[in-house]
Amino acid sequence: MREVAIIGVGSTVFGKLPEKLPYQLGAEAARAAVQDAGITPKDIQFAYCANLYGGMVIGQAVLGEIGITDIELTNIENACAGGATALRKGWWDIASGLYDVGIVVGVESMTTSPVAGKLIPPARGDITGELGMNMVARFALSQRRYMDMFNISLEQIAQVSVKNHRNGCLNPYSQYRKELTIEEIVNSRPICEPITLLQCCPATDGAAAVILTSRDLAGRYTRKPVFIAASVLKSGDYSFRWEDITFSDMTYKCTRSAYEMAGLGPEDVDVCELHDAFAVNELLHYVELGFCKRGEEVRLLEDGVTELGGKLPVNTSGGLLSKGHPVSASGVAQIAELVWQLRGQAGGRQVTGAKVGLAHVIGGEVTGLESGAVAVHILKT
Amino acid sequence: MKNRVPFREGLFEEAAGKGSLIGARCRQCGQIIFPGRETCLNCLGQDLEPVHLSRNGKLYTYTIVHMPSEHFESPYAVGWIELKEGIKVFSQIRGWQEYPLKIGMDMELAFEKLWDEADREVVGYVFRPARNGAGA
Numbered sequence: 001m002r003e004v005a006i007i008g009v010g011s012t013v014f015g016k017l018p019e020k021l022p023y024q025l026g027a028e029a030a031r032a033a034v035q036d037a038g039i040t041p042k043d044i045q046f047a048y049c050a051n052l053y054g055g056m057v058i059g060q061a062v063l064g065e066i067g068i069t070d071i072e073l074t075n076i077e078n079a080c081a082g083g084a085t086a087l088r089k090g091w092w093d094i095a096s097g098l099y100d101v102g103i104v105v106g107v108e109s110m111t112t113s114p115v116a117g118k119l120i121p122p123a124r125g126d127i128t129g130e131l132g133m134n135m136v137a138r139f140a141l142s143q144r145r146y147m148d149m150f151n152i153s154l155e156q157i158a159q160v161s162v163k164n165h166r167n168g169c170l171n172p173y174s175q176y177r178k179e180l181t182i183e184e185i186v187n188s189r190p191i192c193e194p195i196t197l198l199q200c201c202p203a204t205d206g207a208a209a210v211i212l213t214s215r216d217l218a219g220r221y222t223r224k225p226v227f228i229a230a231s232v233l234k235s236g237d238y239s240f241r242w243e244d245i246t247f248s249d250m251t252y253k254c255t256r257s258a259y260e261m262a263g264l265g266p267e268d269v270d271v272c273e274l275h276d277a278f279a280v281n282e283l284l285h286y287v288e289l290g291f292c293k294r295g296e297e298v299r300l301l302e303d304g305v306t307e308l309g310g311k312l313p314v315n316t317s318g319g320l321l322s323k324g325h326p327v328s329a330s331g332v333a334q335i336a337e338l339v340w341q342l343r344g345q346a347g348g349r350q351v352t353g354a355k356v357g358l359a360h361v362i363g364g365e366v367t368g369l370e371s372g373a374v375a376v377h378i379l380k381t
Numbered sequence: 382m383k384n385r386v387p388f389r390e391g392l393f394e395e396a397a398g399k400g401s402l403i404g405a406r407c408r409q410c411g412q413i414i415f416p417g418r419e420t421c422l423n424c425l426g427q428d429l430e431p432v433h434l435s436r437n438g439k440l441y442t443y444t445i446v447h448m449p450s451e452h453f454e455s456p457y458a459v460g461w462i463e464l465k466e467g468i469k470v471f472s473q474i475r476g477w478q479e480y481p482l483k484i485g486m487d488m489e490l491a492f493e494k495l496w497d498e499a500d501r502e503v504v505g506y507v508f509r510p511a512r513n514g515a516g517a
Contacts, residue, residue, distance in 0.1 A: 029409055117450050127416070128471045131495075131505070132450045132459045140444035141461060148442075148484045167459060193445040210508055240414060243463070335481060367471075368422075 004094045004153070005218035005225035006379070008037025008211035009336040014175040014324035015207040016156075018111040025207040026107035029329075033090035033103065033209035034066065038221050041067035044211075046102040048074050048089050050082035050328035053113035060107055062207075068086030072099075080275065080363020082106060083331025084233065084375030087210065091231040094212050101217070106332035107207035110325075116203065119191070127367040136200060139363050140192035143280040146246040147194060152283075154194055156298050158185040160279035161199055161321050163307050168318025170308075170349040173333075175204050175324030199279040203325030208333035215365075224343045229262035229356070230378040236369035250374045251288040251362055258358075258376040259290070266290030269312060269378075270354040273334035273340045275361045276319040282306075286314075289360060308349055316341060316349045327363070331375060334359040338379050355381045388495050392416050395492040395504065401433040402470065402490065402506060403446075404454045413466045431496040434470075436490040437511060438462040441469055443482045452496040453510075462488050473507045480510035487511035 010032025012025050018030075026049065034041060047061025047068065059075045078085040083106030090104040110116060119134035126133075145151055162182060168174035181200055218225035236252045242249055259265050265287060267271040274289065276282040283297040291312060292300045300306055306314040317323045317337040320330060338344045338357035357379045364372015387393065392415075394400045405417030409426035417431055430463040443460030450457075458474040460482070474482065475493060488508040 119446070119450070121451065127389060130452065131473055132453050132457055132469065133448060133473060134446070134450060137444050137446055140446075141442045141459075144444055145442040145484060188446045190445070192447065195444075240412065240423070274427075299437075320443060 001094045002097055003215040004091050004228045005213055005215050006116045006210050006228065006335065007213050007218050007221045007225055008033045008039070009209070009339045010256055011036055011173050011208040011333055011336045012206045013173050014204050014206035014326060016111050016203070020205065022051065022058055022107055023044035023061035023065060024108040024220060025109060025205060026058065026105050028210040029107070029207035030062055030105050031066045031104060033211050033310070037211040037371070039101065039211065043101050044068050044071060044103050045099040046072040046093055048076055048086035048104050050076045050078070050086040050106040050332070052077055052079060052082060052108060052328050053115070054107065054109065058107065059105065062107060063103070067105070074230065078364065078373045080277065080327050080362045081233070081331060081373035081375045082328035083208070083333070084359065084361045084377060085331070085373065087332060087335060087377060088375060089235045090212050091228050093216055101211070101213045103209060103211055104332060105207060105209040108326035108328045109205040110203040110327065111205050113172040120340055122365040128365070133365060135365060136195055139278045139281060140195045142245045143194055143278070146260035146280060146284065150295065152298060154186050155182050157279050157283065158182045158199065159301055159346070160276060160282045161185045164315045164319040164321040167308060167316050167349055168322025170347065171318050171323060174322055175202055175208070176322045195278055201277045201320040204326040206324060206326040206333070208336050209331050210332060210335050210339070215289070223339040226339045226342045226381060227377050228377060229264065229380045230257040230258040230376065232261060233373065233375045236371045239368055239370055242370045246284060248284065248288050248296045248362065248370065248374070250370050251285060251360065254362070254374045255289050258378050262378040264356060264378060268356050268357045270356050271316060271338065271351045272312065272314045272358045273317060273319065273337055273360070273366035274314060276315055276321050277325060279321065280282060282314065282319070291359065308351070313351050314363065316346065316351060331359070331361045334361065335377065335379070342379060342381050383497070383500055383502040385504050386501050388503045392504055393492070398492050400492055401436055404432050405429040413468055414446060415468055415470060426450050435454045435464050438464040438470070438488050438508070440482060440484055440486045440488050442484060443474055443475065458482065460508070474509070475507045476509040482510070
C-alpha cells in the first residue's frame with residue numbers, strides 16, 4: 001500500500017451565498033485546489049464529489065467547469081460525513097496504486113436546499129423523523145442527559161461556542177467573524193431545549209477540495225506535502241447496543257482504529273478539527289477522541305488546552321459553529337484547515353510547529369442506529 | 382368522524398386509545414427489538430416471537446422543539462423512554478405543559494392523534510408523565 005500525500009487544497013469563503021449555484025461553489029474550490037497543487041486539470045485521473053442536496057451528477061457539473069472530464073468520477077452522499085467519505089475513497093484509489101493523481105470535492109448550498117430554514121429531518125418516511133426527530137433534537141437529547149447526569153451548566157457548554165467564534169474571527173474563510181459572549185449564546189432563542197440558536201452551526205453554502213497523490217510523486221509538485229496517516233470510515237451500529245447517549249460509540253471505535261492505523265495516539269495530536277455542529281458535541285468528542293477522561297471535558301476547555309495557544313487547539317478554523325457547515329463540504333474543509341496548519345500557512349490562527357492534525361465528522365440520522373456515518377482522518381507532515 | 386389510521390403498520394396494537402407496542406424477542410439470543418422484524422438484528426437468528434412491550438418506562442432524555450416539523454406545530458416535546466425490557470423507544474411526549482419533564486420520571490404509554498391527513502386521523506403512540514408518579 002502506498003502512502004498518500006495531499007499536495008493541494010482549496011476552499012470558497014463560507015457563508016450565505018444563495019446567488020451562487022452549487023456547481024459554481026464546487027468549481028471555485030476545485031480551481032483553487034488545482035492551482036495550489038501546481039498541476040493542470042489534465043493531470044487529474046479520478047474524482048469524488050460529496051453532496052447531499054444539489055441534485056444529479058453535481059461532480060460532473062463542478063469539474064466540467066474547470067476542464068476535468070472523461071475520467072472516473074463518483075458522486076457521494078453520507079450526510080455530514082460525505083466530504084470525509086469522499087476523501088477516504090480518494091485515499092484508497094491512491095494507496096492501492098489504482099491512480100496517481102485525483103481530486104476530492106465537497107460542496108453544499110444549504111440556503112437553496114429543500115431544508116433551508118428548517119431543522120434538518122432524516123430521510124422521508126423514517127420513523128423517528130415522522131415522530132418529530134431532527135438533527136438539532138438528536139443532539140439536544142444528548143445535551144439534556146449530559147447536563148443532568150454530570151451537573152453541567154449551559155454557560156459551561158456555551159464556552160465552546162465562544163472559543164470557536166473567537167477562532168473564526170481569525171479565519172478569512174469563516175462565515176462568522178464576530179466574537180460572542182456566553183450571555184448572548186445562552187439567551188439566544190431556544191431551538192431544541194437546551195440548545196439555543198448560538199449553540200448551533202449556521203446554514204452555510206460553500207465548497208472545499210483537495211488534491212491527492214502518492215508520497216513518491218508528491219515531490220514533483222510541492223516541497224510541503226502533508227501525508228494521510230490514517231483514514232477510517234464507519235457506519236453506525238444498532239442503537240439497542242448503544243448504552244449511553246452522551247458517548248458516541250462509533251466515534252470512539254473509529255478513532256481507535258485511526259490511531260492504530262497511524263501508529264499515533266491522542267498525545268501526538270497538535271491540532272484538531274472536530275464535529276462541533278452543536279457546542280455540546282465538542283465537549284463529548286474530547287472524551288471519545290481520547291483527549292481527556294470522562295468528566296474532565298469541561299476542565300480541558302476551561303483550562304485553555306483546546307484554545308489557540310493551548311497544548312491541543314481544537315477547531316482553529318472556527319469549526320462548524322463559526323466557519324459554518326455546508327454539510328458535505330465540511331469534511332473536506334476540515335482537511336484544508338489542517339493542511340494549512342501543517343504547512344504553517346494558517347495566518348493569525350497558526351498553531352506553532354503543528355505536525356499532526358486530526359479531523360473528525362459524524363452525521364446522518366436514521367431510525368434504529370446511533371448515527372449514519374463517522375470518519376476520522378489523521379494528517380502528518 | 383374521521384377514519385383513524387395508525388401512522389405505521391405493525392408497530393402497535395390499539396383500540397380506543399388502549400393498547401401496546403409490539404416488538405419481537407429472539408428465541409435464540411433473547412434480544413428484544415422494536416420495531417419487530419423477521420430477523421434478529423443482534424444474532425441474525427430467524428426464530429422470533431412477537432412481544433407486547435411494557436406500557437411504563439422511565440424518561441431517559443427529552444427535548445422541547447421550538448420549530449415546526451413536517452407534522453407538528455411548535456413547541457412539541459420528544460424523548461427516549463427506557464422500558465424495563467432494557468430498550469429505549471423514541472416518542473412524542475404529551476402532557477409536558479402540565480407536568481414539567483425530568484429525566485428518570487415515570488412515563489406511561491398512550492395512543493393519541495398524531496396529525497390529520499385529509500379525511501384521516503393518524504394515530505400513534507405517545508408517552509405521558511405517569512399519573513400516579515408525575516414529577517417523581
